[in-house]
Amino acid sequence: MSAHAQTRPGRAASSGRPGRVKRLLASEHLAGWAFVAPAVILIAVFALIPIGWSLLLSLQANNLIAPPHYVGLANYKTLTKDAAFRSAIGHTLIYTAVFVPVSVVGALGLAVALNRKIRGIRLYRLAVFVPLVTSTVATGIIFLWLLDPTFGLVNYLLSLVGLPQQQFLQDPNEALYCIAAMTIWGWLGFDVIIYLAALQGIPTDLLEAAEIDGASRWATFRSVVVPLLGPATLFLVVWSTINALQLFDEIYVTTRGGPLGSTTVIVYYLYQQAFQFFNAGYGAAIAYVLFLAVLLVTLLQLWIGRRRVYYSS
Amino acid sequence: MKRVVLILLSGALALCGCGGASSSSSTSAGAGNGHTTITVWEGYTSIETKAIEALAAEFNATHPHITVDVQFSGNSDYALQKVLAAIAGGKPPDISYLYGSWAPNIATNPQVVTLNKLIAEDPTFDWNDFWPSERKVATVGGKIVGVPALVDNLALVYNKQLFAKAGLALPTAAWTWSDFENAAIKLTDTAAKQFGWAYVNDASEDTVWRYWAMLWQAGGAILSPDGKHAAFDSPAGVKALTVLQSLAKQHAIYLDNGSDNYLGLFTSGHIGMLWTGPWDLATIAASKVSYGVQTLPGDANHQTISGPDNWVMFDNGAAHRQASWTFLKWLTSPSVDLKWSLMTGDLPIRESVTKLPEYARFTSRYPGIAVWVKNLANATQARPVTTAYPKISTAIGQAVQSVLLGKSTPEQALSQAAQQVNGILAVPE
Secondary structure, eight states: OHHHHHHSOSOGGGGSOOSHHHHHHHSHHHHHHHHHHHHHHHHIIIIIHHHHHHHHHTTEEOOSSSOOEEOTTHHHHHHHTOHHHHHHHHHHHHHHHHHHHHHHHHHHHHHHHHSSOOTTHHHHHHHHHHHHHSOHHHHHHHHHHHTOTTTOHHHHHHHHTTOOOOOGGGSTTTHHHHHHHHHHHHHHHHHHHHHHHHHHTSOHHHHHHHHHTTOOHHHHIIIIIHHHTHHHHHHHHHHHHHHHHTOOHHHHHTTTTOSTTTTOOHHHHHHIIIIISOOHHHHHHHHHHHHHHHHHHHHHHHHHHHHHOOOOO | OHHHHHHHHHHHHHHHHHHHHHTTTTSOSOGGGTOEEEEEEEOOOHHHHHHHHHHHHHHHHHOTTEEEEEEEOSOGGGHHHHHHHHHHTTOOOSEEEEEGGGHHHHTTOTTBOOOHHHHHTOTTTOGGGBOHHHHHHHEETTEEOOEEEEOOOOEEEEEHHHHHHTTOOOOOTTOBHHHHHHHHHHTOBGGGTBEEEEEEOSSSHHHHHHHHHHHHHTTOOSBOTTSSSBOOSSHHHHHHHHHHHHHHHTTOEEEEOSSOHHHHHHHTTSEEEEEEOGGGHHHHHHSSOOEEEEOOOBSSOOOOOOOOEEEEEBOSOHHHHHHHHHHHHHHTSHHHHHHHHHHHOOOOSBGGGGGSTTHHHHHHHSTTHHHHHHHGGGOOOOOOOSTTHHHHHHHHHHHHHHHHTTSSOHHHHHHHHHHHHHHHHHSOO
């Protein structure tokens, strides 16, 4: 078929086959589809087919080794009674509740601070952005050493100011928050860039109008800047939430779900089931539950966003 | 404009097409003239890469009808996933290096070649020459699913300078747990950030297998003889875990987070003793630490634990099966295995290797290695060969970790883990 397409002369109109084919070839639709075809094919092969396949997988007892068999909704039924899955949900929710507000509010503050014309501003912006382009593995190793209870820099600094030594990633009560701190540090740059772009899109005449009306800087920020950043905030909240619910890499390179399962979040639990315990079908069921949860949360956020966010035209 | 579209379109189609075409290009060539090319997947790096390539070249030169194509398949941790993908794609390698812990799972795959018949029909192979721990790991419910590829075990490695500084006598083969505990505490100096011992505390199998060695030393067992119930929640199990609890309480153990910091801390003189295997020997020997190696301290006995890996054969037809078997037999024969050990420092996988005249060169080239070889006789037991093992390991990992972190007592931790394990074993495989 590809050979046929290549030998066809460029002037398709003169090929003597009028009608549907000709009209199709001449239409804008075909050109459009042809342009997106490579991407569509890649997405289909590497995303859509696996999504369909994993739905099938979630209805099977499948260890990826022996021939699978169909078990209906048994995997999903087991999930409802799985205490480890419930605690994984709990850890994910706690993490999300920390990660999303801290990174969004923190990024807003940083973006405002960086949205100024001062000496070396480019350097500061770069400093905020660098963690984002650092690989997760490198970040993980850096934090493992910084937070090492015996040889870590953080405990050394704590000892200098007379604060008690901490176990950090080795303490079941602290580990999840350490992970949150690490991921916030890692992702903050992204949120800051979005906010910076949005801040620079705010028309200066509105800010001047507020100033002329006698608004204080805080009042201007609260009543003019923050509402105008609404679309950016909505995007960041939705995106950060999805990101937080799918936390995996940072856990994998640092705590591996521990200590005592305290950082076993949903996706790490999924990984454990599918690739350590060889319950691929069960893992796929977890993936589907997570998928539906993410979809629901996102729809809810967008629905709230539509009613609350102000879009300037 | 249109032309561009058509070119793009045809390009995309060609892209799709080539995926299908390339997979069939590597089928064995020249089946008619009796020549077979077999593919071997391995995850070796540095010295071992050179060694396997040298041996494969030697085999190819001496076996005109077989060509062995050794392919690096990436980190061995992911070998199983890759092999499974290859099986699903209909083109598995003829032989792959796979961890011993995967044997029970891989045994359920119909494309894995069971070796019992090949071994029984070949008097020169001598299966019983392999160490007991290797044979146990490669045998799943009577089916032999792999040829041993690597064997190791845990021994006690100690820093002679720190022992001298603490005024301690060096460990002997007769050391008891209390000798060990006593030394660990004396070697600990919290102010100097110095620890008597290190323990991998990430609740992974690394945490678990050191505990199994202690459990066996105290005369305990992991599961009941029929394999249906937990047996580690015994006085022996509690006794072993209490040693860990007491040393952790006295800060005599450096709790490694799983990133193997213990090795750098040992070679920089912050840790007095390690329970480790020959894989750390090269690093330790290259450091300034003056080290010694001894068998593990004991209680009722001085057992250790071994983690053997296997060469697993996949069925790609009779000719490939025969050629693969010929290669594995050659690779694991005593004289070739000794060459491998000399090149890599890996322990010999057959007992008869240690009786070869050339063997003395191995022990003199790698100072300390002889203890690990001798210690193979102390690796008399193996972990349960069951597909449920990863789950059992996770339950024990949590139990040991909770005790090391002071979150529960040995009794509580073990009885909780036993409940979990009994639940896991109650589910039919």
